[in-house]
Amino acid sequence: MPQFLSTIEPGFEAAFAHLLSLKREDSPDVDAAVAAIIAEVRARGDAALVELTERFDRVRLTPETLRIPEEEIDALCAAVPPADRQALELAAARIRAYHERQMPEDETWTDDLGATLGWRWTPVSAAGLYVPGGLASYPSSVLMNAVPAKVAGVKRLAVTVPTPDGVANPLVLLACRIAGVDEVFRIGGAQAVAALAYGTESVRPVDKITGPGNAYVAAAKRRVFGKVGIDMIAGPSEILVIADGDNDPDFVALDLLSQAEHDESAQSILVTTDAAFGRAVAQAVERHLETLPRAAIAGASWRDFGAVVVVRSLDEAVEIADRIAAEHLEILTADPEALAARIQHAGAIFLGPWTPEAIGDYIGGPNHVLPTARTARFSSGLSVMDFLKRTTLSRMTPEALRALGPAAETLAQAERLEAHGLSVRARLDRLNR
Amino acid sequence: MPQFLSTIEPGFEAAFAHLLSLKREDSPDVDAAVAAIIAEVRARGDAALVELTERFDRVRLTPETLRIPEEEIDALCAAVPPADRQALELAAARIRAYHERQMPEDETWTDDLGATLGWRWTPVSAAGLYVPGGLASYPSSVLMNAVPAKVAGVKRLAVTVPTPDGVANPLVLLACRIAGVDEVFRIGGAQAVAALAYGTESVRPVDKITGPGNAYVAAAKRRVFGKVGIDMIAGPSEILVIADGDNDPDFVALDLLSQAEHDESAQSILVTTDAAFGRAVAQAVERHLETLPRAAIAGASWRDFGAVVVVRSLDEAVEIADRIAAEHLEILTADPEALAARIQHAGAIFLGPWTPEAIGDYIGGPNHVLPTARTARFSSGLSVMDFLKRTTLSRMTPEALRALGPAAETLAQAERLEAHGLSVRARLDRLNR
Numbered sequence: 015m016p017q018f019l020s021t022i023e024p025g026f027e028a029a030f031a032h033l034l035s036l037k038r039e040d041s042p043d044v045d046a047a048v049a050a051i052i053a054e055v056r057a058r059g060d061a062a063l064v065e066l067t068e069r070f071d072r073v074r075l076t077p078e079t080l081r082i083p084e085e086e087i088d089a090l091c092a093a094v095p096p097a098d099r100q101a102l103e104l105a106a107a108r109i110r111a112y113h114e115r116q117m118p119e120d121e122t123w124t125d126d127l128g129a130t131l132g133w134r135w136t137p138v139s140a141a142g143l144y145v146p147g148g149l150a151s152y153p154s155s156v157l158m159n160a161v162p163a164k165v166a167g168v169k170r171l172a173v174t175v176p177t178p179d180g181v182a183n184p185l186v187l188l189a190c191r192i193a194g195v196d197e198v199f200r201i202g203g204a205q206a207v208a209a210l211a212y213g214t215e216s217v218r219p220v221d222k223i224t225g226p227g228n229a230y231v232a233a234a235k236r237r238v239f240g241k242v243g244i245d246m247i248a249g250p251s252e253i254l255v256i257a258d259g260d261n262d263p264d265f266v267a268l269d270l271l272s273q274a275e276h277d278e279s280a281q282s283i284l285v286t287t288d289a290a291f292g293r294a295v296a297q298a299v300e301r302h303l304e305t306l307p308r309a310a311i312a313g314a315s316w317r318d319f320g321a322v323v324v325v326r327s328l329d330e331a332v333e334i335a336d337r338i339a340a341e342h343l344e345i346l347t348a349d350p351e352a353l354a355a356r357i358q359h360a361g362a363i364f365l366g367p368w369t370p371e372a373i374g375d376y377i378g379g380p381n382h383v384l385p386t387a388r389t390a391r392f393s394s395g396l397s398v399m400d401f402l403k404r405t406t407l408s409r410m411t412p413e414a415l416r417a418l419g420p421a422a423e424t425l426a427q428a429e430r431l432e433a434h435g436l437s438v439r440a441r442l443d444r445l446n447r
Numbered sequence: 448m449p450q451f452l453s454t455i456e457p458g459f460e461a462a463f464a465h466l467l468s469l470k471r472e473d474s475p476d477v478d479a480a481v482a483a484i485i486a487e488v489r490a491r492g493d494a495a496l497v498e499l500t501e502r503f504d505r506v507r508l509t510p511e512t513l514r515i516p517e518e519e520i521d522a523l524c525a526a527v528p529p530a531d532r533q534a535l536e537l538a539a540a541r542i543r544a545y546h547e548r549q550m551p552e553d554e555t556w557t558d559d560l561g562a563t564l565g566w567r568w569t570p571v572s573a574a575g576l577y578v579p580g581g582l583a584s585y586p587s588s589v590l591m592n593a594v595p596a597k598v599a600g601v602k603r604l605a606v607t608v609p610t611p612d613g614v615a616n617p618l619v620l621l622a623c624r625i626a627g628v629d630e631v632f633r634i635g636g637a638q639a640v641a642a643l644a645y646g647t648e649s650v651r652p653v654d655k656i657t658g659p660g661n662a663y664v665a666a667a668k669r670r671v672f673g674k675v676g677i678d679m680i681a682g683p684s685e686i687l688v689i690a691d692g693d694n695d696p697d698f699v700a701l702d703l704l705s706q707a708e709h710d711e712s713a714q715s716i717l718v719t720t721d722a723a724f725g726r727a728v729a730q731a732v733e734r735h736l737e738t739l740p741r742a743a744i745a746g747a748s749w750r751d752f753g754a755v756v757v758v759r760s761l762d763e764a765v766e767i768a769d770r771i772a773a774e775h776l777e778i779l780t781a782d783p784e785a786l787a788a789r790i791q792h793a794g795a796i797f798l799g800p801w802t803p804e805a806i807g808d809y810i811g812g813p814n815h816v817l818p819t820a821r822t823a824r825f826s827s828g829l830s831v832m833d834f835l836k837r838t839t840l841s842r843m844t845p846e847a848l849r850a851l852g853p854a855a856e857t858l859a860q861a862e863r864l865e866a867h868g869l870s871v872r873a874r875l876d877r878l879n880r
Contacts, residue, residue: 101854221824243825268870275866365842372867376855380839391654392676394837404827406813409798421534422809433708434805437701
């Protein structure tokens, strides 16, 4: 059973603070091992990739077979059932339509002094997408990373995906195809991240690396950050449901379980104004756990990190939601939009009874790569912006320089940066000649 | 003398690759010391801050005097000469006007299935701005960090600035005032970063930390990243000037020196189509070095990392500029806008002869916190976006769920996430009842 908390109880604040502080992740210290792997790949390139792939994935490759040839991808894609293909294509189209709306505009304007100012957006030239192998090899994640990159205009998009024992996931490869991925390499772990960041004979380096991975991949991304850009380091998934008593307990139970089944460290929390409804949801969760295929994982997550919080009012629910700053927030109340407008911190919000979070994982359109572990207080989900950067532009006229130059000179002198001041003064002197 | 390179010489590629690979920074390994300082502050709060400030800044504080009282700030601000005050106010107004244009729009729309989608931007609740003490204590940097935070809507903005030997910089405090900073603490180093990230009895924690600092500050920011957001870790400053022969060598020399004077590790590069002009600029640099107050720093930077690159055409200049991906790029050619439009990677571009980079440092309007060390390939300068985050929104109608639910269910099954599929299926069954 999960924790039951109620804001009317005197011990609430302590219990809630404890819930927030639960350490939900075992991050084994793999940093030394990862540093050694990166050094290997930098020193020996393809040869290191071949050796490490044999050691970790039990696959014998050569420099020529590190990349999966187009014909092999074609053959694997052809084996995907039509219903799966259509679902992926629909998902890709909806994700593309949503992310196309995120494309920011270039701007230039002339201010009252005649200075021209503005900015321009350009895409990252090359991006690398890490895709996990095995159980967590999700075609939906390929779409969520690759489609925004391509919408942003990234010219070269390389995927690395390990193929343990030589087994590739056809749906992952089909998702690469649909999203327009340019190159797929059958490598994984820290060695794949190192190859993307530093390049080898067969893998050209990229400028930005995104995508989820295990502790080794996360540590490698942290290490190469600065040499290349990275997206966030994602933690275990989370859902917060705010529901009044006027809901189907079964819907809410399944939504809570759909996060819990990801990972034993996932966290599912229900905040409700109705204690009886909270109990009904908890009972429905237990009932589903009897038959759910991933009951061992989901049950552990729900038992260790799940919670039902009973609040006196929706005002309290808003306050609690902001303190949790959840990755996923479902709002199941009479006027969900009004409540959503008052929430400050959440990765993604799902409104009303017909928007289970799973729709957002696959097919809604918004990105499912979202800030976890309360980082929604300061960061956003993946978007086209992760594959774009902004260059600012300025052009002074003689008149604008006359108007602004003296103040720049004053500040340069105050900061004792003489050459800064002189670079302005030399021009003002020329204009005044 | 700096390096002279020419694209017509056979050794160019090797020499240019060497120039790009120069390691321009000594980053002493302070990580263990920083970890210990952070642990101290987390364990003992204010008491640790008081002790560490006495040790590193030679200032005796108490928990009550960690924060600089308003009256003390008032008194220090009153001592600032009116010309300096006016220059700061003009700078703040221009930075504010520029950054107000960056505010992104919220969006919601209804798609062809009746689903409502969109996103909403909200500010970070509390931000901390690290301001260095001593020589690199720049009031302009306070404005460049604090103004965008306030434009974004950050409610609480706390500044930490060490006051070595008890000496505060009145211009820094005035810049805090003008920018609307809410709290100023006279602490610095890793201990200030730890206090901002974890909080103490007197310093409430923030959600995001920005601002430049020494190796200790940079290491501390890396360590607290994840607990709070951080801006980039800035390296030494850089300028790239692209100029044809139709320019004043003196202007260009001073622009190169205005980066070189920041730091012995700064890098100033001239790319020109005119070899004779390149030599004239180098001579002008030497001449100014004879009288420049910071000649020791600027001279070392120019000698060790400076370069003049002669190219056959502006096409070659564009290619070289993209490989350098400079923090600051000046374009001094007949049609600078046309050339700028072809550049893919640069932090900020300054167009034409009347836009010395120093204008951008102080008063142009765009931000002067910019990506260094080739990171302009994948990142942008500071902006209001650094203090905002996006929450995505979705609402399905019964019709939209009927249209999209089956595909979501198919993908959930393909990924073996049963509860995901069930959360959709339960609702479809209800609708079909």
